[in-house]
Amino acid sequence: MKIAIDGPAGSGKSTIAKLIAKNLNITYIDTGAMYRAVTLYFMDKNIPANDLDSIKHELPNIELEFIDNQMHMNQKNVSLEIRTPRVTNNVSNYAKIDIIREDLQNKQKFIALKQSVIMDGRDIGTVVLKDADFKFFLVATVLERARRRLIDLNREGYQMDINLLIEEIERRDAIDASRDHSPLKKADDAIEIDTSKLTIDEVIEKIENIIKRG
Ligand code: DC
16 A cells, blocks of 8 residues: 655644554655755765755765664664754755655655555655555645644754744745745645644544545
């Protein structure tokens, strides 16, 4: 079984996908974590997003692996580091580069060849799992998405002004939705769910009912 979950930042994709993976006993793949890990790699090497020659040269040196839902890059667990504001604020600039997208999309397609998966991202229903059995596109108001992100950041020990978060989310969505290569977009055959006023359990119930009905 292949399930695609797409949507903008903070729409609830990863929380929902992780729980559904557990309930259905299938593999969860957080494709955003892969773009974040690649961003961390290039930032640590001081390679800016416009240095395409260095990016092309370095890409084959980046090995990505999920172990127990944790993102490992070149044998190091980078799950915490990839969530820092430093990476979050730069990831869209690296994620719009064609050679990075093609490399990660190939890796994602390969993972899905061998097993049942639920994958979340921006281009899963439109590109990576075009033939998915189920496609969902989660949306929520920008205020609600900023509020959720603030709760996550507070939990991780960061303080932030909600208005800055709203700006940041809008800026990231704009870059993700306007890039030429596989932009953030609802697939024609995806089911859209507005999660703004729903609890996590309600979203899961909706999705699992649709999957059960086949
Ligand atoms: O889901 P996330 O916020 O962790 O994703 C981080 C960034 O990666 C997001 O701003 C856009 C990019 N991304 C992408 O372009 N395509 C994907 N399939 C997943 C994420």
